[in-house]
Amino acid sequence: MAPRRLDLARFAGPTAEFARYLRTETVGGFVLLAATAAALLWANSPWHGAYEAVRDLRVGPHALHLDLTLAQWATDGLLAVFFFVVGLELKRELVIGELSRPRQALLPVAAALGGMIVPAGVALLVGRGAPGMEQAWAIPVATDIAFALGVLALAGTALPTTARVFLLGLAVVDDLGAILLIAVVFSTGIALLALGAVVVLAGLYWMLQRRRVTSPWLYVPIALATWVAMHEAGVHATIAGVLLGLLTRVRADPGESEAPAVRLEHRLQPWSAGLCVPLFALFAAGVPVNGEALRAVVTEPLGQAVAAGLILGKVVGIFGAVLLVVWLTPASRPRGLSWPDVLAVAMLGGVGFTVSLLMAELSLDGADVLTAKAAVLLASAVAALLAAALLVLRSRSHRRAGSRHTDG
Template sequence: MQRRVTIWPFRPSDRYRRNLAEALRTETVGGVIMLLATVVALIWANTPWASSYEALRHFEVSPSWLGLGHLDLAHWASGGLLAVFFFLAGLELREELAHGELRDPRDAALPVIAAVAGVVLPAVIFLLVSKGVEGAARGWAIPTATDIAFALAVLAVTFSACPAPLRAFLLTLAVVDDLIAITIIAVFYTDELSLWPLLLGAGCVAVYGLLQSRGVRTPWVYVPLALLAWYFTQRSGVHATVAAVALGMLTSSRETPDERPTNAESADHALRPFSAGVCVPVFAFLSAGVTLGGDALGQVFTDRVALGVILGLVVGKFVGVLGGTWVAVRLGLATLGEDVHWRELAGVAMLAGVGFTVSLLIGGLAYDDPAQSERVTTAVLVASVVASAAATAVFRRRVRVRRREAAAG
């Protein structure tokens, strides 16, 4: 007889609940700042001074003694600043594993199944739409990612009365999504691999993890190790954000007898404002500036690669996440709490199509052709706007319904 596991609403620890609330508030602010940075980039890129924006993006800062090749500001933002963002994603995953829904594999069934389905179906749709286009297959992973900051910002603004289990579902879904995305980057977007730098980088990560397990607390040991791990991983040909996620997951969340903040809490407290206020907005500013004239937009809707990205994010994410959730419930792997409605889950599934940060990162890794890369960036922006608008419409309706139900007693 198949056992039914009730997941929603789950009962997290008090510390996890506090951390979840803090993460939601901070990510909301970060999402708004990122949106503003995107708007500024789009305005600048569509003015007579667009050439100065391109000159800024491609301004090289690459000291020869580093041995990292020719890196411009856009590459430093995607490979350097985003490492902080992915380090925090690793911390969030560690928290989920230690104190959240992922602490019990049975309780993790619903968001994990939804996340996996929300990765597979968009990739399939992209490959089907772009089939036959030379070199298009390299971009299959672009529509597979959900942007945590952007999605949570839209949820907070449009559905402030959202039930806590629904917020937790979206957060966990996005964290698992990020883990899958960084694995994809490591496996499929590493063209040339240098063994010795990779081994040195792995060694730095291992020492970092060993010191964390021994309870060492001083950041003066961890910061140099993290920088060396980033440097050697970048030199190896593997994207440095992979090392950042590994470091985040190895950061200790073990309680201390004197009730001081754990290493994970201290790192999160120190780095999250920098990530939300500087790293992600700067990356968005240096990545999102594309031409939005009639001809440029027309090319997006006639280019099958760009169409694959749009349909993958808008349709694939929605059907994958909602369909994966429905299958998990129908198979008896999970049940929904009384305060969570399918229509609200449909809104969250639509919101999963906001693929901004990681989708732009993968798009930059997938295509070397500047014109193709710009069309992909525009497609990600269009899909994110459409997904946000659709989710907003659903949430606004649910707000009205909940108010009527509350008034009726």
């Protein structure tokens, strides 16, 4: 969702080089795209029965209520690592990054809020009365930053670097909003004893951070126990990752080469981008793509609501919020970006994918899940193509302007 380019020159060897390669936005987007394509091909091939059998295979201890399907392990387990990296990113941005100063944070925060509220409103309006819409309105709220940054890196090569900074700031707040929705809307039957265990374990993690303890032999068991307790508490287990990420120290001590949050992000982001999120996509994106499925996206209110929220609601919400903030407050557009540039970046917000697929699984069941997922995939593809076209046009405009400036 919001990875950073980090200097790994001091690390040697092919493993470190491969990790550095996985950290680039373009590569992360391609890996995710490859996993999605594999899921779609497998689920729509003559071997679709094998895909469903693998996806629905149950593993894990029944006594701990952890006999989950492989798809559930990918959703609840692997995405917890992804959300831990998101939590690290959130903590760093809030403490020392783009969101640490209110004036600087105003524009991306407003853009993210507009990009969440308007899509939800559009979805509720288009899908009013449709079964499941009481929770499905949350599906188009999220933006997949890995895909969005990948498209920006490929198609917006000549745009100012402030475009990427603005998109990253927007994505951090968008991630926070999605996390809160998952915790509040999709948590049921809260078990107070297990929730108390989460609080105790999180407090222990925080205390170890304060005391500058670095041993993974302590942190890994605490993280696993926190995940299990969160799962037992009835709160979506991925929230455990966010919670621990937010409790991780982000300021380096004197004489310390890097803070724990930076060190953990170095180590875990390649696993998140190269394994955890693609495996989730492999199990989540395998939906039937046939005339009936595509017809449901176009004709069913649920499919229309999700698609309209992502394609229309996102760009209107993000661009409209930026327009209002610049008009009503002293805030200014990101340096070097024209209004058409902001529109192109706002279009990238419609690439929902990872968290939107998760929201679909949490909010719906039966045939409605397949319709919503097909709508997410189709709408994300349309938004990515439209954004890429706009970014290419804007890049050409910036190159022409640069050439005229050089000639002058």
